[in-house]
Amino acid sequence: EIVMTQSPGTLSLSPGESATLSCRASQSVNHNHLAWYQQKRGQAPRLLIFGASIRSTGTPDRFSGSGSGTDFTLTISRLEPEDFAVFYCQQYGASPTTFGQGTRLEIK
Amino acid sequence: EEQLVESGGGLIRPGGSLRLSCAASGLSVSIYHMSWVRQAPGKGLEWVSVTYTGENTNYADSVKGRFTISRDNSKNTLYLQMSSLRVEDTAMYYCVRNQLLENDCFNLWGQGTMVTVSS
Numbered sequence: 001e002i003v004m005t006q007s008p009g010t011l012s013l014s015p016g017e018s019a020t021l022s023c024r025a026s027q028s029v030n031h032n033h034l035a036w037y038q039q040k041r042g043q044a045p046r047l048l049i050f051g052a053s054i055r056s057t058g059t060p061d062r063f064s065g066s067g068s069g070t071d072f073t074l075t076i077s078r079l080e081p082e083d084f085a086v087f088y089c090q091q092y093g094a095s096p097t098t099f100g101q102g103t104r105l106e107i108k
Numbered sequence: 109e110e111q112l113v114e115s116g117g118g119l120i121r122p123g124g125s126l127r128l129s130c131a132a133s134g135l136s137v138s139i140y141h142m143s144w145v146r147q148a149p150g151k152g153l154e155w156v157s158v159t160y161t162g163e164n165t166n167y168a169d170s171v172k173g174r175f176t177i178s179r180d181n182s183k184n185t186l187y188l189q190m191s192s193l194r195v196e197d198t199a200m201y202y203c204v205r206n207q208l209l210e211n212d213c214f215n216l217w218g219q220g221t222m223v224t225v226s227s
Contacts (some may be wrong), residue, residue, distance in 0.1 A: 008112055013109050028210065029195065032210075033213075035213035035214075037153075043219075044200075044202055044218065044219055044220055045214075045217060046217070046225055047213055047214060047215045050207065050213045050215075056112045056215060073116040083224075087150040088152060088153055090153070090213060092209070092211050092212050092213050093211075094211070095166070095211045096155055096166075096169075096211075097212075097213075098155070099152055099155070100152070102152050102153075103181075
């Protein structure tokens, strides 16, 4: 199965700053089938980005996804207080679908 | 509003069985591929199982032979029958909707039901 590795484990930033989260796959992700989720404390995850760069319904445009092959990035510009959470990447280009271990974005 | 509501979690001893349910509203489960995803306490996400619209199913190796996914389209409900439960099955179990494909991202999540396997 494809192993997804996210970095950094924790990112400490202030509101208004920009965040860059990385996700690396152990093999190339077919069709760039890469998704990003946001999980706030005590809540279920929410789909933010699919197809590596397509924002899901309701995702603010300060969230953007990029990358291809094995290296993907989630960028959050102008961080808002409600953005601080744990973020997961998921590859669904190969079965079984697999997730990264998560990046915690915390307020500095 | 589309909604998935899980139930059936609880405390169960190792080796026991439990059936989780996921009641859907605002959508028809019959036209979607539907999955279960779990999250151990303080850990990441793990896909568990999928039921396709054609009634075929697939499982993670960690649960194959112990868990059975099914759906009742007349009740608009998804199920996960879990048997031979292990301590490592302790997790929040989320019912999720595949966006479109058989192997896909998940664009609708329930609030989860907690399963604790402990003696």
